[in-house]
Amino acid sequence: MKEKKITDATLIAKFRKGSMEAFEELLERYESKIYNLAMRFTRNQEDAEEVLQDVFTTLYQKLDGFKGNSAFSSWLYRIIVNAAFMKLRKRKQNNTVAIEDLAPAVKQQCLDREVSFGNRSDLLSINKEMRDIIEAALNKLPDQYRAVFVLRDVDGLSNQEVSEILDLSIPAVKSRLHRSRLMLRKRLQTYWDDFTGKRQIIRAKLLAQRAAEVI
Numbered sequence: 001m002k003e004k005k006i007t008d009a010t011l012i013a014k015f016r017k018g019s020m021e022a023f024e025e026l027l028e029r030y031e032s033k034i035y036n037l038a039m040r041f042t043r044n045q046e047d048a049e050e051v052l053q054d055v056f057t058t059l060y061q062k063l064d065g066f067k068g069n070s071a072f073s074s075w076l077y078r079i080i081v082n083a084a085f086m087k088l089r090k091r092k093q094n095n096t097v098a099i100e101d102l103a104p105a106v107k108q109q110c111l112d113r114e115v116s117f118g119n120r121s122d123l124l125s126i127n128k129e130m131r132d133i134i135e136a137a138l139n140k141l142p143d144q145y146r147a148v149f150v151l152r153d154v155d156g157l158s159n160q161e162v163s164e165i166l167d168l169s170i171p172a173v174k175s176r177l178h179r180s181r182l183m184l185r186k187r188l189q190t191y192w193d194d195f196t197g198k199r200q201i202i203r204a205k206l207l208a209q210r211a212a213e214v215i
Contacts, residue, residue: 008072016064023063027056030073034080040150041084054083074164081151081165085143137187145180152177 006025014022031052038051058079066075141149144166151162152173162173 009068012063012066012072023060026063027059030076033073034076037077037080037155038084040154041081042087047087051080051083051087054087055079058083070164074161077151077157077161077165078167081147085147088143134188137184140187141180141183145176145183148173148176149180149184153181 008026008029011022011026011029015026034055035048035052038048038055039045042048042051055076059076062079066072138146138149147166148162148168151157151165152159157165159170159173162168163170166173168176
């Protein structure tokens with residue numbers, strides 16, 4: 001017969017009674033989730049590891065005060081977000097979200113047309129430039145909007161989960177998510193227009209080269 005998994009609430013109760021084994025099991029249960037979300041925000045292994053340790057310390061200090069008004073995972077997410085942003089504020093340059101982590105809707109807006117001659121060095125240069133611009137635009141989002149965007153569009157949490165983590169109403173989550181998308185679109189529009197023009201020039205050059213080869 002399969003042994004029933006101990007609940008988070010049971011582990012927390014045991015920790016409050018002095019069981020370090022219960023605390024260690026709780027950490028082991030959530031270690032990967034903490035680290036992965038920290039990486040989503042910091043995009044830096046060293047920073048993510050430091051956030052992980054900060055979260056462990058905060059949990060040890062504050063777990064006894066967890067009242068259970070929300071799910072433990074939501075309470076934990078809030079601690080991770082706060083620790084990650086504290087780390088980011090200490091850095092002058094940060095790479096919070098890579099283009100690979102963008103939600104499909106944002107990817108569609110930015111990369112919906114790819115040039116078929118992707119192995120050309122000039123096109124690779126443009127792709128690198130576009131990647132840098134997109135990442136820079138994401139990193140310039142105000143913290144409160146970036147948090148909602150990362151949790152909702154990147155990490156895939158529901159509006160309800162994000163509202164519990166950030167202590168916001170669901171309408172506020174939807175509003176901030178909408179505004180974050182608008183800000184990203186505005187920041188990227190100028191570059192996208194410029195990029196589209198460059199791509200058309202390169203396509204024309206390549207077609208001209210092919211035509212010359214045929215002749």
